[in-house]
Amino acid sequence: MITYRDVGMTYGDKTILKNINLTIEDGELFVLVGPSGSGKTTLLRMLNQLTVPTAGDVYLDDRKIKTYDVRQLRLHMGYVLQDSCLFPNLTVADNVTIQLEQQGVGKQQRRERAAELLTEVDLDPEQYADRYPHELSGGQQQRVALIRALATAPKLVLMDESFSALDPVLRQKAQELVLKLHQTYRPTIVFVTHDMQEALRMGHRIAVLHQGELQQVGTPNEILRHPANDFIRQFFGSRQPHWWQLAYLVQSGLLDQVTVTDQLPVLTQFSDLITRLQTVPQLAFQYQGQGYSVTREQLLTYLGQEGSGTDARTLAND
Structure with missing residues (x-):
């Protein structure tokens, strides 16, 4: 130490x-x-x-x-x-x-x-x-x-x-x-x-x-x-890395698309997604009028590919 x-x-x-x-x-x-x-x-x-x-x-x-x-x-x-x-x-x-x-x-x-x-x-x-x-x-x-x-x-x-x-x-x-x-x-x-x-x-x-x-x-x-x-x-x-953006996550191809309903929460920030996935194993949400579903495992895969080890550990240890 x-x-x-x-x-x-x-x-x-x-x-x-x-x-x-x-x-x-x-x-x-x-x-x-x-x-x-x-x-x-x-x-x-x-x-x-x-x-x-x-x-x-x-x-x-x-x-x-x-x-x-x-x-x-x-x-x-x-x-x-x-x-x-x-x-x-x-x-x-x-x-x-x-x-x-x-x-x-x-x-x-x-x-x-x-x-x-x-x-x-x-x-x-x-x-x-x-x-x-x-x-x-x-x-x-x-x-x-x-x-x-x-x-x-x-x-x-x-x-x-x-x-x-x-x-x-x-x-x-x-x-x-x-x-x-x-x-x-x-x-x-x-x-x-x-x-x-x-x-x-x-x-x-x-x-x-x-x-x-x-x-x-x-x-x-x-x-x-x-x-x-x-x-x-x-x-x-003004310098958040590209991986800290919902648009980039959606474009990664790792998420599943789902039908949009009124029950799906609307997300605009990547940090909101991480916060929600610390309490549930899978989340369906809306982003820019489209519906998506993501599991913790999918997000861990994404974070691992982008080198964000800290947030991966945060989810894995929750």
């Missing part, structure tokens, strides 16, 4: 962070989101001692991070930056397992681990293990950077604007890959982004930062439905 207690950060007379109190649970995919200059990267860098707070303390497993040996802390932690930062003179396999080498793991074990992870991200070890970074595309390099962060099976992985340099198609694929790998390996992931849709898609929970202050912490559903203030309302309001 990660805990920020009364954390602040100043550079000279400039306040970067002010009185941050925040807890991140083990196994969460936790997103820090906010405009440029909001302090999110500074908050992330405190977890591997690249930045030390000027006020308060950050705890990892109930121990102050500043008391950990820096080298050992970083050797057992994954870190994925915007630039893949692969070593150009090392092969793909050696890049993936460089932390394992520093931990004293033998060559054969490292080779096997690299092959296992490359397979996970659809890079055939026979074809890619002995290539060098310059022989990979940008998307392939970022996949290698991601599995390098997982090679030691760390409990914690830090991701700082990791996909912002990718084009929209590659970015979506990278997001899907992280969600898949998180489901498989279950590390705690702290993910920094300035992109609201990326935050909504990726986060189990989201912390919204603005001008160095924490504005709200909640699930994507909570933040969209109950924004804490005008800043959050404006920040997210």
